[in-house]
Amino acid sequence: xxxTPPPLPNQPSLIHAISGPLLLTTLGILLAIDHLGHMSFGRxxxxxxxxxxxxxxxxxxGSRNR
Amino acid sequence: MRRGSLFAPLLLIGLGALFLARNIYPDLxxxxxxxxxxxxxxxxxxxxxxxxxxxxxxxDRPLPRVGVSGGEWMMVVLLCFFGATLNAALGFSNWLxxxxxxxxxxxxxxxxxDYPLTAEKQVSKTPHIVxxxxxxxxxxxxxxxxxxKVTGRKTIRSMDQAGADRAHQATPFEIAGDxxxxxxxxxxDRAPVSQRVSxxxxxxxxxxxxxxxHGRSGDFxxxxxxxxxxxxxxxxxxxxxxxxxxxxxxLRNSDIVRALNMKGNLDLKGSGSDIDLENIxxxxxxxxxxxxxxxxxxxxxPLHFVGPQTEVSIQKLSGQIHMPLGTFNAxxxxxxxxxxxxxxxxxxxxxxxxxxxSVDRGDIELRPSLPISRIEARTRxxxxxxALPPGAKLDLTASTNLGQLTNDFDSSVRIDExxxxxxxxxxxxxxxxxxxxxxxxxxxxxxxxDEPPFAERRVRDFKAKRLKEFKPRLPEKFDQ
Numbered sequence: 089x090x091x092t093p094p095p096l097p098n099q100p101s102l103i104h105a106i107s108g109p110l111l112l113t114t115l116g117i118l119l120a121i122d123h124l125g126h127m128s129f130g131r132x133x134x135x136x137x138x139x140x141x142x143x144x145x146x147x148x149x150g151s152r153n154r
Numbered sequence: 155m156r157r158g159s160l161f162a163p164l165l166l167i168g169l170g171a172l173f174l175a176r177n178i179y180p181d182l183x184x185x186x187x188x189x190x191x192x193x194x195x196x197x198x199x200x201x202x203x204x205x206x207x208x209x210x211x212x213x214d215r216p217l218p219r220v221g222v223s224g225g226e227w228m229m230v231v232l233l234c235f236f237g238a239t240l241n242a243a244l245g246f247s248n249w250l251x252x253x254x255x256x257x258x259x260x261x262x263x264x265x266x267x268d269y270p271l272t273a274e275k276q277v278s279k280t281p282h283i284v285x286x287x288x289x290x291x292x293x294x295x296x297x298x299x300x301x302x303k304v305t306g307r308k309t310i311r312s313m314d315q316a317g318a319d320r321a322h323q324a325t326p327f328e329i330a331g332d333x334x335x336x337x338x339x340x341x342x343d344r345a346p347v348s349q350r351v352s353x354x355x356x357x358x359x360x361x362x363x364x365x366x367x368h369g370r371s372g373d374f375x376x377x378x379x380x381x382x383x384x385x386x387x388x389x390x391x392x393x394x395x396x397x398x399x400x401x402x403x404x405l406r407n408s409d410i411v412r413a414l415n416m417k418g419n420l421d422l423k424g425s426g427s428d429i430d431l432e433n434i435x436x437x438x439x440x441x442x443x444x445x446x447x448x449x450x451x452x453x454x455x456p457l458h459f460v461g462p463q464t465e466v467s468i469q470k471l472s473g474q475i476h477m478p479l480g481t482f483n484a485x486x487x488x489x490x491x492x493x494x495x496x497x498x499x500x501x502x503x504x505x506x507x508x509x510x511x512s513v514d515r516g517d518i519e520l521r522p523s524l525p526i527s528r529i530e531a532r533t534r535x536x537x538x539x540x541a542l543p544p545g546a547k548l549d550l551t552a553s554t555n556l557g558q559l560t561n562d563f564d565s566s567v568r569i570d571e572x573x574x575x576x577x578x579x580x581x582x583x584x585x586x587x588x589x590x591x592x593x594x595x596x597x598x599x600x601x602x603x604d605e606p607p608f609a610e611r612r613v614r615d616f617k618a619k620r621l622k623e624f625k626p627r628l629p630e631k632f633d634q
Contacts, residue, residue: 101217102207102208102211102217104219104220104221105207105211105217105218105219105220105221106204106207106208106221107221108203108220108221108222108227109199109200109201109203109204109207109221109222110200110204110221111200111222112196112199112200112203112222112230113196113197113199113200113201113204114200115193115196115200115230115234116193116194116195116196116197116198116199116200117193117197118193119192119193119196119234119237120191120193120194120197122193123190123191123192123193123241124190
């Protein structure tokens with residue numbers, strides 16, 4: 089019998105890999121909203137914190153379930 | 155092995171396409187587009203990288219440790235800095251620290267403190283009113299009164315209330331001068347460097363007043379003034395309605411200049427985006443670089459427009475001229491008219507008197523009204539179409555060095571083909587009409603009476619358009 093090897097401890101998770109591009113996209117969207125005059129970046133920037141927090145939370149939950 | 159990203163090659167392709175577009179349309183305001191839309195590069199970058207990673211995950215390939223590397227984040231920071239600087243430099247917004255970054259109600263760079271403005275002074279019926287250089291918006295309205303009355307509010311950005319109060323004390327608002335020469339002074343330059351003061355003013359003046367306004371950033375909205383109006387400002391949108399005297403505007407980075415129902419001459423210099431003029435009884439002279447939507451309607455005296463790539467002069471415009479990027483559409487104008495442009499497709503219908511059109515690169519389509527006058531149209535690269543009303547008499551000479559000649563107008567028109575081009579001639583005993591293209595086709599045809607004009611009358615909601623951006627805050631809204 090040849091059991092499936094467990095994932096390597098340093099194998100990066102999908103959530104971890106995707107959090108950078110997700111933050112980048114969010115930053116772009118917030119700046120675009122600012123430049124198009126709908127709402128200033130000064131007011132919307134906390135969304136970046138929220139997205140970052142959600143990514144870390146998803147990563148944490150993902151690693152617990154693994 | 156480190157995998158390459160899709161973003162770099164796509165960025166190169168995008169840059170190439172942008173520069174190509176700029177070469178084909180020299181009027182293309184590339185910097186303005188970049189300044190306004192650069193955040194979409196970040197969205198594209200992030201979106202592509204996300205798709206790449208999802209694709210790798212779906213095909214069981216090893217995932218990168220980080221989606222965006224440290225070096226790439228550095229690039230993002232540089233791009234943000236460059237984009238925000240460009241955005242501020244072109245006048246779309248204010249660059250930090252003048253912008254606000256709020257932390258739950260607290261600003262990093264201070265908070266806004268508002269103070270009401272009220273002042274009044276008895277004046278003559280025809281005073282000269284000078285508004286000294288200020289930051290903020292001004293709405294000036296003429297009425298049957300013999301006083302200058304200002305209401306509005308002063309906004310001070312400061313770290314604390316005490317600092318704001320000190321700045322408020324240091325910048326007293328005043329109406330100075332005598333009954334004939336009035337000076338509205340905000341004294342904003344006396345504020346400490348760390349505190350930014352701006353004034354939004356609602357100014358009521360006698361109808362016979364003349365206005366001289368100096369601004370640094372903010373809109374002017376002026377209505378019902380019989381005297382002259384002079385505005386000199388940076389980053390100002392200017393909206394004028396029912397002005398009786400001469401109007402002179404010198405603006406840098408204005409987002410819009412609108413003028414409606416003006417009795418005197420209008421002289422506009424500077425740079426900016428949109429121009430919209432309608433029902434102007436005086437001569438109009440425009441000298442500057444305007445990259446947005448430029449349109450004119452019903453100009454009763456000559457128009458002279460000089461831009462970096464385009465020069466137009468006409469005697470009278472009963473119809474419209476629209477000049478969006480790469481095109482010049484006009485209908486119902488009186489010559490002698492002259493248009494010289496580097497790269498635009500030109501369409502002119504219903505014109506009388508002589509017309510000269512010279513284009514470097516672009517098609518020309520002309521539909522004159524009877525009686526035909528002298529026409530001279532030249533383009534280096536582009537087609538020329540002349541649509542003539544039935545019964546038109548003219549002496550035509552049309553030549554192309556490379557291209558076809560087509561005559562659907564009259565059987566007396568002779569075509570001599572030579573080499574890859576040719577000449578088309580007719581002698582009906584009328585004014586000279588000369589058409590020439592180095593490279594392109596020439597068509598002479600009959601115009602049908604039901605063809606629509608090249609520039610249609612546009613019904614615009616003149617008042618509603620800019621109110622969103624011009625927000626005079628009135629005293630009754632204050633928390634006093």
